[in-house]
Amino acid sequence: MSIDIRPASALRTEYNELASRSRMTGQPICITRNGEGDAVLMGLNAYTRREEELDRREATLEHRALVLEAELGRLNGKTTYTADQVRDRICQNLRSRQEKN
Incomplete structure (x- = not known):
């Protein structure tokens, strides 16, 4: 399983796409800030x-x-x-x- 890693700025510009992808795949998306892991975005059902x-x-x-x-x-x-x-x-x-x- 490869981890989907995205910068925090993607949350502002691509939130709908990221949330949809996470819900469809059931996999979390790692959010980075200044190149460091910061948070995880995942669908509510997966969570x-x-x-x-x-x-x-x-x-x-x-x-x-x-x-x-x-x-x-x-x-x-x-x-x-x-x-x-x-x-x-x-x-x-x-x-x-x-x-x-």
């Missing part, structure tokens, strides 16, 4: 997709961290419960709450 993908990746990493923490606890002797034990405790808690009401 939204990237943000959603980043959110999914972050959620996956958080989930993996929780699983790793639980596994380390198990390996270090922390008390663990089977699925049946957890279900039974939840049902017990629900019953005791219903009895209080």
